[in-house]
Amino acid sequence: MxxxxxxxxxxxxxxxxxxxxxxxxxxxxxxxxxxxxxxxxxxxxxxxxxxxxxxxxxxxxxxxxxxxxxxxxxxxxxxxxxxxxxxxxxxxxxxxxxxxxxxxxxxxxxxxxxxxxxxxxxxxxxxxxxxxxxxxxxxxxxxxxxxxxxxxxxxxxxxxxxxxxxxxxxxxxxxxxxxxxxxxxxxxxxxxxxxxxxxxxxxxRPGSVFTPRLDHGDEAVLKVQHWLQSSGARDVNLAAMAECAGLESRTFLRRFRNATGLKPTEYCQQVRVGRACRMLEFTNRSIDQIAWGVGYQDPGAFRKVFFKVTGVAPSDYRRQMASSAG
Missing domain, CATH: 3.40.50.880 (Class I glutamine amidotransferase (GATase) domain)
Known part of the structure; x- marks a missing residue:
């Protein structure tokens, strides 16, 4: 508190x-x-x-x-x-x-x-x-x-x-x-x-309700956060994130979780789902196209992650947003 x-x-x-x-x-x-x-x-x-x-x-x-x-x-x-x-x-x-x-x-x-x-x-x-x-x-x-x-x-x-x-x-x-x-x-x-x-x-609102912590004071982690936001967290892995931070992988994992409250994989999922939410609401792209667009090669895996983060399926999210807009 x-x-x-x-x-x-x-x-x-x-x-x-x-x-x-x-x-x-x-x-x-x-x-x-x-x-x-x-x-x-x-x-x-x-x-x-x-x-x-x-x-x-x-x-x-x-x-x-x-x-x-x-x-x-x-x-x-x-x-x-x-x-x-x-x-x-x-x-x-x-x-x-x-x-x-x-x-x-x-x-x-x-x-x-x-x-x-x-x-x-x-x-x-x-x-x-x-x-x-x-x-x-x-x-x-x-x-x-x-x-x-x-x-x-x-x-x-x-x-x-x-x-x-x-x-x-x-x-x-x-x-x-x-x-x-x-x-x-x-x-x-x-x-x-x-x-x-x-x-x-x-x-x-368009997009996801994800609110990343930015005021934690860890400059190395913040540098990675800015990179993930700007890239949409696409084509990233632990080694690349640790290299961006200038830290050894285990040290990066510990500091990232302490600073953001999330594992790097969870953070990337939040960023990608947020981008997907905007596409679902404001484009006519198919769910498979959106999955590929935010970095998931397997649309089935994307659907599972989307449901885990938002609590609804991508198709249901699109219907809900269309209904609230109408």
């Missing part, structure tokens, strides 16, 4: 042209959740510390707002909000690439809303991966960053260590998703009810 002193710092990147309604709205959203945490007596849950990061006089990023001032900063989440203007210019994107890479490399969850994805894309962290954005900017994102697989039909794409969303106002649901992740389902539901916000529940 979390202690009263546990703190989760959620940063918001306030860049020139950022939508202030999203910046301030997210700040208010987390403030409401924090007050409800206190009012409901859920003090065993972490404290949400909200910080705004913007360029100072020196040109370096600095904290311009802190809901709990007085200590050093170590954000676990960094949100890149949307903009009311066009897609950000290259010279603006370049100013934040190094900071985003450093945050991601230290285990910070990167979250973008609408055109905020362009900032993550410019850092190279989405190369070879899928991402979503507002339909009006999908073509521009694909043209400017051809190494990214743009999924314009997805409202939200949770890829473990990076979350991208399509809608301009998706910051409300993303904020509630983060509250659920750190404070629990009850406080997320109470926050949505207090603000009269319609909430998208997990069984309506």
């Amino acid at each position: 979390a202690k009263e002193c546990d703190v989760v710092e959620i940063g918001v990147l306030v860049y020139p042209g950022a939508q202030l309604a999203a910046v301030l709205g997210l700040t208010d959203l987390f403030a409401v959740a924090s007050r409800l945490r206190h009012d409901l007596g859920a003090l065993e849950r972490p404290i949400l510390r909200v910080t705004h990061w913007s360029e100072g006089e020196s040109g370096q990023l600095a904290v311009s707002y802190d809901s709990h001032p007085g200590s050093s900063h170590a954000p676990r989440v960094m949100i890149i909000p949307p903009s009311l203007t066009q897609a950000p210019a290259p010279e603006l994107l370049d100013r934040y690439c190094q900071d985003l890479r450093q945050w991601h490399g230290s285990g910070v969850l990167l979250v973008s809303v609408c055109v905020g994805v362009f900032f993550i894309a410019a850092s190279g962290l989405l190369d070879g991966r899928a991402a979503t954005t507002h339909w009006n900017f999908a073509q521009s994102l694909a043209e400017r960053f051809p190494k990214i697989k743009v999924e314009a039909n997805l409202p939200l794409l949770d890829d473990g260590d990076i979350i991208t969303s399509a809608c301009l106002m998706a910051w409300t649901d993303l904020g509630l998703k983060l509250i659920e992740r750190h404070l629990g389902e009850t406080l997320a539901a109470e926050t949505a009810r207090f603000l009269a916000v319609e909430r998208i529940t997990e069984n309506q």
Whole structure:
């Protein structure tokens, strides 16, 4: 159980042209959740510390707002909000690439809303991966960053260590998703009810509910996690993962399980099933094609793993998602 002193710092990147309604709205959203945490007596849950990061006089990023001032900063989440203007210019994107890479490399969850994805894309962290954005900017994102697989039909794409969303106002649901992740389902539901916000529940979301642990502090394991997320955990084995971590196999196994709570094989299964869930919901590919697409040569083995992770067969999952969408 979390202690009263546990703190989760959620940063918001306030860049020139950022939508202030999203910046301030997210700040208010987390403030409401924090007050409800206190009012409901859920003090065993972490404290949400909200910080705004913007360029100072020196040109370096600095904290311009802190809901709990007085200590050093170590954000676990960094949100890149949307903009009311066009897609950000290259010279603006370049100013934040190094900071985003450093945050991601230290285990910070990167979250973008609408055109905020362009900032993550410019850092190279989405190369070879899928991402979503507002339909009006999908073509521009694909043209400017051809190494990214743009999924314009997805409202939200949770890829473990990076979350991208399509809608301009998706910051409300993303904020509630983060509250659920750190404070629990009850406080997320109470926050949505207090603000009269319609909430998208997990069984309506695309993808898997897998939430990898990224804030464990083991840099060698984190490097492997980022590699697995970016590759879809395809064509990997223990030896390759240990080599990526720079560790002997037995040492890697022990440290990976201690850091993530899962065996490497279980972690890979979660990543692959998450990709399969998106394909089942948003494509017409056959289950066999999806199995091959996420790295299973034997569709029968894929079906067994899928049922083990989700509790339903792939065909049933597709029907359930089609029914909830209708």
